[in-house]
Amino acid sequence: MVEFLAVWLAAVGSSPLILTRGYGGADEAKMLQRHLAGTPVKIGIGANRANTAACFLKRYGHISPCKHGDSDFEKRFSYNKQGNCSYSDQIGVAILDDGMQHISMWRDIEIVMVNAMIPWGNHQLIPLGPLREPLTALTRADIVVIHHADMVLTPFFFCISETTY
Known part of the structure; x- marks a missing residue:
């Protein structure tokens, strides 16, 4: 399902980030990397998926879910990476693989x-x-x-x- 969602989101113009723990020598993560090569999908592997996400967001930036404007909300929550990262490389959505038990991570x-x-x-x-x-x-x-x-x-x-x- 993670791969299906990532391919679908990439096809509609988003740049998904898959966050996976990488159990069992990261075989599943390696398979995802092979299957998703050449797509805008990024794969973050690590036991602490919040830290992994933070590293990817710092590196690539993310597309704000709201348009950039003057509201206090938009100023506080519309982070975009400073630097040479193109808009298409910025992360549009994060997919948490096998993460239901990680209730501390916020999700839509x-x-x-x-x-x-x-x-x-x-x-x-x-x-x-x-x-x-x-x-x-x-x-x-x-x-x-x-x-x-x-x-x-x-x-x-x-x-x-x-x-x-």
Whole structure:
């Protein structure tokens, strides 16, 4: 989903920054770098994604979500890098990969992916099961995407969508 969103955002003129922790020798990050080579997508790898984001924003600057004007809000929150960074290189959006448990990081939208084949595993948290957080954390999600839904029986799919947490 991260790659899909980054490609789509780049295609509509944004320059996305993917922030990933880089688990397992950063294999996923290396794959993203291969797949997104030649695009305006930037990939920040590091355990402290807030620091990683700060480094990228300092280097590239970012496109303010509001037009530049005279309001106090715009003066305080419209940072653009000083220097030779072109407008197209400035970061337009940040995508936090696998970051729901990082609740201290502010976000506009929370998307959660659920695998229909093994939606909740054994309902146990890591290290006893696959869940990073209790199912109640899904209440913080704005969007829940159930992937591989075409590979399960319809009644089972409805059990997933009706899960109470």
